[in-house]
Amino acid sequence: xxxxxxxxxxxxxxxxxxxxxxxxxxxxxxxxxxxxxxxxxxxxxxxxxxxxxxxxxxxxxxxxxxxxxxxxxxxxxxxxxxxxxxxxxxxxxxxxxxxxxxxxxxxxxxxxxxxxxxxxxxxxxxxxxxxxxxxxxxxxxxxxxxxxxxxxxxxxxxxxxxxxxxxxxxxxxxxxxxxxxxxxxxxxxxxxxxxxxxxxxxxxxxxxxxxxxxxxxxxxxxxxxxxxxxxxxxxxxxxxxxxxxxxxxxxxxxxxxxxxxxxxxxxxxxxxxxxxxxxxxxxxxxxxxxxxxxxxxxxxxxxxxxxxxxxxxxxxxxxxxxxxxxxxxxxxxxxxxxxxxxxxxxxxxxxxxxxxxxxxxxxxxxxxxxxxxxxxxxxxxxxxxxxxxxxxxxxxxxxxxxxxxxxxxxxxxxxxxxxxxxxxxxxxxxxxxxxxxxxxxxxxxxxxxxxxxxxxxx
Amino acid sequence: xxxxxxxxxxxxxxxxxxxxxxxxxxxxxxxxxxxxxxxxxxxxxxxxxxxxxxxxxxxxxxxxxxxxxxxxxxxxxxxxxxxxxxxxxxxxxxxxxxxxxxxxxxxxxxxxxxxxxxxxxxxxxxxxxxxxxxxxxxxxxxxxxxxxxxxxxxxxxxxxxxxxxxxxxxxxxxxxxxxxxxxxxxx
Numbered sequence: 001x002x003x004x005x006x007x008x009x010x011x012x013x014x015x016x017x018x019x020x021x022x023x024x025x026x027x028x029x030x031x032x033x034x035x036x037x038x039x040x041x042x043x044x045x046x047x048x049x050x051x052x053x054x055x056x057x058x059x060x061x062x063x064x065x066x067x068x069x070x071x072x073x074x075x076x077x078x079x080x081x082x083x084x085x086x087x088x089x090x091x092x093x094x095x096x097x098x099x100x101x102x103x104x105x106x107x108x109x110x111x112x113x114x115x116x117x118x119x120x121x122x123x124x125x126x127x128x129x130x131x132x133x134x135x136x137x138x139x140x141x142x143x144x145x146x147x148x149x150x151x152x153x154x155x156x157x158x159x160x161x162x163x164x165x166x167x168x169x170x171x172x173x174x175x176x177x178x179x180x181x182x183x184x185x186x187x188x189x190x191x192x193x194x195x196x197x198x199x200x201x202x203x204x205x206x207x208x209x210x211x212x213x214x215x216x217x218x219x220x221x222x223x224x225x226x227x228x229x230x231x232x233x234x235x236x237x238x239x240x241x242x243x244x245x246x247x248x249x250x251x252x253x254x255x256x257x258x259x260x261x262x263x264x265x266x267x268x269x270x271x272x273x274x275x276x277x278x279x280x281x282x283x284x285x286x287x288x289x290x291x292x293x294x295x296x297x298x299x300x301x302x303x304x305x306x307x308x309x310x311x312x313x314x315x316x317x318x319x320x321x322x323x324x325x326x327x328x329x330x331x332x333x334x335x336x337x338x339x340x341x342x343x344x345x346x347x348x349x350x351x352x353x354x355x356x357x358x359x360x361x362x363x364x365x366x367x368x369x370x371x372x373x374x375x376x377x378x379x380x381x382x383x384x385x386x387x388x389x390x391x392x393x394x395x396x397x398x399x400x401x402x403x404x405x406x407x408x409x410x411x412x413x414x415x416x417x418x419x420x421x422x423x424x425x426x427x428x429x430x431x432x433x434x435x436x437x438x439x440x441x442x443x444x445x446x447x448x449x450x451x452x453x454x455x456x457x458x
Numbered sequence: 459x460x461x462x463x464x465x466x467x468x469x470x471x472x473x474x475x476x477x478x479x480x481x482x483x484x485x486x487x488x489x490x491x492x493x494x495x496x497x498x499x500x501x502x503x504x505x506x507x508x509x510x511x512x513x514x515x516x517x518x519x520x521x522x523x524x525x526x527x528x529x530x531x532x533x534x535x536x537x538x539x540x541x542x543x544x545x546x547x548x549x550x551x552x553x554x555x556x557x558x559x560x561x562x563x564x565x566x567x568x569x570x571x572x573x574x575x576x577x578x579x580x581x582x583x584x585x586x587x588x589x590x591x592x593x594x595x596x597x598x599x600x601x602x603x604x605x606x607x608x609x610x611x612x613x614x615x616x617x618x619x620x621x622x623x624x625x626x627x628x629x630x631x632x633x634x635x636x637x638x639x640x641x642x643x644x645x
């Protein structure tokens with residue numbers, strides 16, 4: 001019997017077997033029901049880092065930027081924009097882990113989808129914050145809307161980021177509605193405002209057949225919509241670079257190169273997040289070694305695709321070694337940036353392409369260590385795309401102060417970057433403390449697969 | 459103090475003597491003429507000093523651009539008549555009237571001080587009067603290409619329309635929930 005066949009009835013159906021559901025509900029609502037001592041310490045720590053970051057931003061904006069940040073005429077983007085590219089890439093996690101797997105009927109996506117979606121929302125919000133931090137005159141942000149030209153890639157980026165934020169938020173929220181009803185009905189000893197919030201946000205969810213039908217159709221529409229949007233957001237970010245006159249960025253490959261890198265980062269980020277939630281919230285029954293095994297395989301695939309695009313991006317111009325590319329490429333291959341560049345290639349591409357080929361490396365702990373290394377390498381990879389690219393303009397740099405020729409992020413910049421990471425983790429942590437981080441109904445529905453039972457869990 | 463003044467005076471005198479010996483302060487006078495020779499535009503620069511022509515001195519020709527000077531051809535030495543002749547290109551972008559500010563300079567010469575002369579001539583390619591009003595990718599906000607505005611707006615409104623539709627579905631869910639509750643309470 002499918003959901004559509006359920007008839008309106010005054011009887012309230014429970015999910016499948018009552019006992020199974022109760023156990024599942026208790027386990028998945030546990031992190032929301034009670035925050036332990038370590039949970040509180042973790043949240044306090046993140047808030048502290050965020051506050052330090054806000055103070056650093058205050059210092060940046062109230063004192064001379066020439067003193068507080070290392071950005072100069074050539075490296076005018078610096079670490080903020082490489083951080084922005086990293087967060088945009090990370091936000092594609094939602095597209096891959098939720099939408100693509102859902103549409104292609106990989107059933108193991110079910111416990112992962114909400115984790116992916118909340119990371120996507122947090123990452124894209126912090127990508128926006130990173131742009132504002134990079135702005136010389138943030139008070140003129142609204143000028144982009146008033147005076148922006150639709151022909152400009154910067155305006156495309158603003159449009160696509162706002163659209164992606166809206167879509168990701170709605171895609172996170174709609175599948176949450178039945179879970180909110182579950183919270184409303186089953187959580188106890190919670191403050192009144194929190195219960196009121198569940199009541200308000202559950203949009204009168206009663207689990208009727210018609211409501212299920214609308215909910216599922218809306219999810220399907222958003223799932224389809226978010227894929228081209230996710231690809232667009234990172235492609236447009238790539239175009240910001242590719243349409244700027246710099247030898248490193250002068251590439252028709254850039255969109256696909258960025259998107260493939262984002263998918264690799266997405267899988268690695270997912271592994272780390274799944275491992276942490278599994279351990280911290282004791283969700284071993286739901287986030288199983290099978291998930292790590294599948295994610296490990298996905299990591300190999302994404303690393304191979306990314307290597308392919310890197311070969312196109314670096315080795316083809318290196319074969320020709322034209323005058324325009326020579327400076328920049330030799331700097332990366334054998335020059336000042338070489339140790340940095342080859343470390344990123346090794347840890348960010350070779351390691352994830354080879355190690356998870358072995359089954360032992362796809363176990364939770366080894367795969368998490370590999371993925372953590374990939375995430376760090378991915379951040380530095382964005383740094384290597386942005387900064388050396390800016391440092392090698394077409395015209396030689398002449399007659400400028402020494403500080404314009406080299407870029408090293410200042411303490412203020414690094415503090416703000418650290419704060420964006422803390423803010424991202426804070427959003428994900430707080431979300432998981434107010435809402436079930438694993439979608440109860442989606443997992444239950446997955447377990448019901450093939451069973452002839454009525455789905456109506458509240 | 460007195461000694462100090464004497465040293466200063468000596469230094470100034472030395473400078474004057476050195477300057478005269480070195481000859482760098484020789485003043486040159488420049489005149490600029492524009493002429494047409496068949497289809498060629500010719501710019502002539504006449505250099506003289508103390509009413510006599512100056513031979514074999516290098517003259518450089520420039521055109522004034524927004525931020526700096528654009529060199530026109532190579533430096534040319536004056537001939538026996540003190541004349542440096544330049545063939546003037548016809549494809550230099552100019553203002554609406556095609557006017558260019560042409561500057562001739564003697565720079566870093568061994569014998570003559572830096573000197574320059576300038577003149578205006580309408581030998582440039584006139585900028586189109588309404589170039590900024592033409593629709594193009596490089597145009598202003600109000601002059602984006604029509605196809606670009608149509609396609610981008612179709613995409614933007616298509617996606618945001620879908621999002622609005624999905625949000626409206628939430629209120630349908632709410633209405634259905636209320637009616638379901640009512641049905642249950644009636645029964």
